[in-house]
Amino acid sequence: MEKTEISTVLTRPVVSEFLGTLLLVFFAVGSAVLAGEYIGTFGIALAFGFTLVALAYALGPISGCHLNPAVTLGMLLARRLTLRTAAEYWIAQVVGAIAGSALLFLVARQVPGLQTHASFGTNGWGDRSAVHINLGGAFVLEILMTFLLVYVWLSVTHKIAVIGFNGMAIGLALATVHLIGIPLDGTSVNPARSIGPALFAGGAAITQLWLFIVAPLIGGALAAMVHQVTHPPHEPVLVADDAVPHEPAAQSD
Structure with missing residues (x-):
């Protein structure tokens, strides 16, 4: 295989992460920004899960x-991909979320009377929460919700999982945490999803953003640790840092 062909293959996962995060933010966060008053919390939660x-x-x-x-x-942390691949994914996810938020911002600006500041699908506590949850409550909530999402993700993509249903289980987990979390802090469980809209909302969305980066990462790390206790060892990734990982969310080992 020629060098250019190898380069193309190795960038496909990164491009997929960029595109997928862009679409997730545009359609899922967009359901709250563009249609929230019509579909309510239940509809927004389903939009996140279905997307x-x-x-x-x-x-x-x-x-x-x-x-x-x-x-x-x-x-x-579960040793299912390399540090280099993880770093590439993180960059692609954040850039994709910003791009998706930019497209959402452009569409929202075309709707007369629709605010493109203030909440704009962002997360928050205190005065920015529908129930005025405090900082500590939001922090613990995000850890627990992200723990559930990542634990389910790791479990249904494990080699012992039932084949063919993992995508559905992951979507249901995301919808579930949104049903619980939307009235409390808007539900993040995803630092990239929080970063993108916050950059366009500005103000308190930026100053409170740190919680929705730190807490989900803690929840994800805890999920990986607990998963290693409850599940048999998964074969570690024994490939070069620039190799394509094979941990599809839509198919099991």
């Missing part, structure tokens, strides 16, 4: 369809 299910089966065989730095961290 992830669709992308898991579309992009899972290419990159694993993480679309979330917390999931990638969990996979890294």
Whole structure:
């Protein structure tokens, strides 16, 4: 295989992570920004879950369809991908989330009377929470919700998992945490998903952003640790740092 062909193959997972995160932010966060008053919390939660299910089966065989730095961290700690691949995924996810937020911002600006500042699908506590949850409550909540999501992700992509249903399980887990978390802090469980909209909302969305980066990463790390206790060892990645990982979210080993 020629060098250019190798380069193309090795970048496909990274491009998939960029594209998938862009689409997740545009359609899922967009459901809250553009249609939230019509579909409510339940509809927004389903939009997040359904979007992830669709992308898991579309992009899972290419990159694993993480679309979330917390999931990638969990996979890294579970030794299912290399540090270099994880770093490439993190960059692609954040850039994809920003691009998706930019497209959402452009569309929202075309809707008369629709605010493109303030919340804009961002996360928050205190006055930025529908129930005024405090900082500590939001921090613990994000850890627990991300723990559930990443633990399910690691479990259904494990070699002992039932084949063919993992994309559905992951989507249901994401919908579940949104049903619980939307009234509390808007539900992050995904640092990239929080970073993108916050950059366009500005103000308090930026000053509170740190929590929705740190807490989900802690939750993802804890999920990886607990998963190693409850599940048999998964074969570690024994490939070069620049090799393509094979941990699809839409198919099991």
